[in-house]
Amino acid sequence: MANMAQAIRMALHYGEEKLGVREIFGEDVGAPLGGVFTVTQGLKTAWNSPLDERGIVGAALGLAWAGFRPVAEVQFVDYIFNTIDLLKLCGNSTWASGGKFPTPMVIMTPTGSGIHGSIYHSHSFDSIASKIHGMKVVCPSTPLDAYGLMLAAIKDDNPVLFLKPKALLRAKGEELIPGEPADEKALKDMIDAPIGDRTKWKPRWPDLTDFTVPIGQAKISHEGTDVTIVTHGRLAPVCLEVARDFEADGKGSVEVLDLRSLIPYDWKAITSSLKKTGRILFVNEDTEISNFAEHLFRRVIDEMFYELEVRPRLLCGKAVPGIGLSPVLEYASVPQKADVVRAIEAILAEPA
């Protein structure tokens, strides 16, 4: 099975071949590196830009206005903060121009913790991203979803921020990408650049086909009846593992709703699941205080109050200035599997 980095790479290749993508760029995105996480390795239209995030986002916006459907990378989401006003321009250009300037572009960037990235390689940007209105925001948790969401993002006439959970980029999926060889090693031999001299290396791409995950559509990754977890990105597989454990241990039936899209989000899927379970826990790793899920939490109380058996809950990152390098500090700052287990146990234990 492909890992998420390979899945995104294959989606970008498909975009080059079938969807008119002509410019894939960012810092170290082109040869020889092909991206610090190898997401752009071997792509024929990938090129290296200056070390200038504002220039990268501005260039992407200009290319979008020219109809080029660019895919640009900000190397780590931690570096995206100095581009906020340009991201706002991406989000508001269609609206501000009275609908005259569609902005078909993708900005992709690795997000979140989980690789011991310390203060400036562990940020989550999810909540801030959700405030850039007019921009769609997606965040996959599996290679197949990453493939399908990237194709959807490329096809979309709106700007799409594609958040890549950096801790999952090397994680393999449980489903094949359409066209992917079943043999993992065969795929690696075909599309992973060799260590060392790469000057003569060329990828051999599998015969990929279209597969789109509609933006705005969540996925039930584990069905359940006792409690709903709403999550996305790095913590989605953690929640899935917890749900499977609870099922195996007979501790409860946990439904896991992987949002996949933060903006627009799948409110119907959330309400549908909550009607079934009556209990809801939001899990993500961005920090408390104006966390994106706090909006969902408020909306649940406003619109679903009488469906709730117990109070809703939020499990998220601690509101501190950064994530410390020491594992003790990192684990204390962002939710870990044990935190999810405790939260589920608590919400299930509360009498209705």
Added chain:
Amino acid sequence: MSKKVTPLTARSADPYMKLQPELLSRIHNLMVKGRVLEERLIKMSKGGDGFFWIGGPGEEGFNVPLGLQVKKGRGVQHDYLHLHYRSSSIMLAMGAQPIDTIRQMRTTITDPYSKGRNFVNHYAIPEWNVCPVSPTIETQYSTCIGTGIAQARSKSDGLTIVNGGDAGTAEGDFHSCLVWANRPALPLPILIIVVNNGFGISTPAHEQHGEKHISDWAKPFNMPAKTINGNDPVEAWFAIEEAMNYVRKERKPYMIEALTSRLHGHSSSSGANRVNEPDCISIFEENLLKRDLISKEEIQKHWDENRKECDVAYAQVKTEPYPQAEDIWTDVFVDGLDDSYPKKGGS
């Protein structure tokens, strides 16, 4: 009136004589059109027929020659423009109608540039490659990189034009533009323009900028550049022509720093009253009259006709509707909003 025919030998020595009298008259007419429009907008702002005003009175001498030389159209074969909010005369020279700017000032739904959403002089015309003008300072120097790349990739003589003020050159976007436009891997066909009126809102440039000329920023890149008198439309015409020819042919960037006046201050925030700085239109009229290239009657006709056009346009716009409250939801996304999108503004 019939004009005197100047001998060819004299024409070659005087740049004014190198342009056809009809073109000079057209430039004058458009400069007046721009001035009359801006004065109308200021009046509307002060009179409650709109809100904030910001515009370009004092920049007509540079902007009209620029607008007239744009290769106008849609797509990479034509020129892209990434402008700031003092560019009304560029737009008028390209063929925009004053009434549409008046619509934007009055925030009517008929405003073709933003449906009543943006400040005046914030143009967005896809048919002419006029990219959305933003109130943010200098971001256009980052977005111009993108259309520059698009044109560098194409077999075209189309170029990207970016303009902005002197104060904004302190922003990183200006330097992003210089670096990206001069990448050895892919030089970009961008005409980089800085209109230097000597101020950033209330702050004099000489207090903040140690560089002798802003155009000196071109030197480290070995990029051609010129500082010109932007109050003289004839000097501006030839400087723009030379720069455009270079960029179209060489597919590399060129910088022009145009020194101009700022005749009504920064914006309505500082009162928008007329200040005592050289007026490019008065100077131009004097230069044309002393060479017998225009008559006083023709000059007056330009003023009268343009004022009348603005009067008629203003009267028309006053009859046009404002946006409706529900219009805030259109254009958030190209494909519209799902029924479940939160629209209540809270609980």
